[in-house]
Amino acid sequence: MSQLGVECISKIREGDATAFQELFYAYKDALFGYACKLCRSTEMAEEAVQEVFMKVWINRQQLDPTLSIRAYLHTAVRHCVFNILKKAALDENLRQSVFRHQPVSVNTTEEAVNAADLQRAKSRVLDMLPPQRKLIFCLSRVEGLSHEEIALRLGISRNTVKDQIVKASRFLRQQLEYLAIWLFFYFII
Numbered sequence: 001m002s003q004l005g006v007e008c009i010s011k012i013r014e015g016d017a018t019a020f021q022e023l024f025y026a027y028k029d030a031l032f033g034y035a036c037k038l039c040r041s042t043e044m045a046e047e048a049v050q051e052v053f054m055k056v057w058i059n060r061q062q063l064d065p066t067l068s069i070r071a072y073l074h075t076a077v078r079h080c081v082f083n084i085l086k087k088a089a090l091d092e093n094l095r096q097s098v099f100r101h102q103p104v105s106v107n108t109t110e111e112a113v114n115a116a117d118l119q120r121a122k123s124r125v126l127d128m129l130p131p132q133r134k135l136i137f138c139l140s141r142v143e144g145l146s147h148e149e150i151a152l153r154l155g156i157s158r159n160t161v162k163d164q165i166v167k168a169s170r171f172l173r174q175q176l177e178y179l180a181i182w183l184f185f186y187f188i189i
Helices: 003-013 017-039 042-058 069-090 092-100 108-127 131-141 147-154 158-188
Strands: none
Touching (some): 003 017, 003 069, 017 069, 042 069, 108 131, 108 158, 131 147, 131 158, 147 158
């Protein structure tokens, strides 16, 4: 890092708004372009860059003048964009906003491969359940048996059936949320 950069960061640490403005104008365009590549949404990219610079100013006393501010800012923007995308993956309105900016796929072969990959991933998640819990869950959700029918078939109590289904559902939901986030990043980046 050049001496000018060290001086600039030192001034920002002391609350020099002019030095902060210099930093902002020196990096804002590059960071915005980087954020756009990550999320493909100008609104989200702008939000990420603004948030990063706001946090830099708020936490300016923690800046280390000896470290690369460029690397720090790029890492901060990447983390911020990923947090925004993670929220979008879990929030329907944000997800629709992000997907609205994606090009429409017309490759049905690619879509079929992606659907098959998703089905395999779902099966792998189901296979992660303990055998008895997987059996109970499949009897309930795939075969449509009631708790009582499962209990009679397996010789266990209805409460055990209910408990196992609740635990399986919770586990699968957590794993599929993780999978949804992963797929979201996979397809968007």
